[in-house]
Amino acid sequence: MTTGGAGDTAGANGGGGRAVCVYAIVPADVEPEERAAGIGEPPSAVTVVRYGDIAALVSDIPERPLGTPQDLTAHSELLDGAAAVTPVLPLRFGAVMSDVESVERELLRPNHDEFRAALAELEGRAQFVVKGRYVEEAVLRELLDENPEAARLREQLRGAPEETTRDARMTLGEIIYRSITDKRAVDTRRAVDALAAVRPVVAERPPTHDQDAVHLAVLIDLSRRGELEEALSGLAEQWDGRIRLSLLGPMAAYDFVMKREPEG
Template sequence: MSPRDRAAEAEETSPASVNGSASYVYGIVPTDVEVEPGTEGVGQPAGEVRLVPFGQIAALVSDVEVDRPLGRPKDLQAHQRLLDQTAAEVPVLPFRFGAVLTDSDAVVEELLKPYHDQFADALQEVEGRTQYVVNGRYDEQAILREILRENGEAADLRQQIAGLPEDATRNERMRLGEIIEGTIADKREVDTAAVVDELSDVCEQLVVREPAHERDAAHVAALVERGKKAEIEQAVDELTRRWSGRVEVRLLGPMAPYDFVGTS
């Protein structure tokens, strides 16, 4: 079990409910990081974020009431916002949403002390870097026209079902749907490779994510040096220009390096 999973599991097994509160863990940072006073975290009421240090590392934590389950959209947003804002300034190892331990002592004894060297090494790997996500999504009408233009069977099927009720053309519609789905999958593979090629010169590492939508053309996470924001924006601008009218390209970030932190 990874240290981050251990922290999340602790919510179910710890006796935190006896004291009424527990320590919610957002992630790991170097011990010399400072948290701005008044920074609020998850929960209702929101606890103030603080550091629990040990050796060269520290955990970003806040107190949460154990009788008020987390899971509201505001909680998830607060979790991500804190990590992303932190990653814009300092290295951070983000934990998945919902990691809770009994108290600050448990954070040290169960998390920081046993995994100190592992966390310290991982922080070195993301030092000076931040994550971006490039998402491309096919324009529905544009990709359909492209498929019909390139695939004769799809074009014939489209003509056969035109103006006819769904019940009378069920088989044809199912076959057309299969062709479209399969063709988009093939195009996604090619277009994802194009994104990776475009970004490879400006990124330290790249991770191809699973599609988040059936019309995704590419979904790629990139680990980038903080000083290269302009370079990755320029690369994405080039993709946007190249795919104008065909694929909507979005650049998300900077954010915490969710895709580049090991879990073992």
């Protein structure tokens, strides 16, 4: 995405009467780069519908149902690529409107001031996702050292036939689950504290795996990306061999903006 001049009228290709996929709201001076690709095979061209100080990124929809893995990837790559250079208010995947004129008339015009204010809040900022996963052997060893009951059950089960130890295995599984849940809460707080100097806006995400230790979305000034990476590097050193950390982004601020559904 690049920025340039902007008008006050619809500026997308395709014409009225053809349904379009709507990806995001952006400032009106945004111009898609030639390589910007929407959904479809071959990828559809991304164009812009403008109204006042805001615009919508749109493309023609393919003549088939939406929702393939390739569609989802194209949607997120377009939004994340745009978020690296301009404020982006992402819409949920599959937002479709009846034609270009309805994008201006029903989405941009009635929500102009709200969208403009939200874009101003995101100026110079982007979302990153911090993900940490426990090293299984390390966290299990830690848990057994801390919980004598779990250690006793683990020893009891060692070499015992599975058919005669069902209850004990279930009890041990419940202890491990509760312990991991407690550890996740503590380690998430440690991660939030470690990032405090970057002054992020933080949203805790639910775990996607039983061994997730940390799952955070953080909204930061892009100028502080180096500080974010440095803070996580220090945390990774503290957790070496216990938690594996990763950082994703920059990406659109999925966790921090209202995702209005167009009515098309």
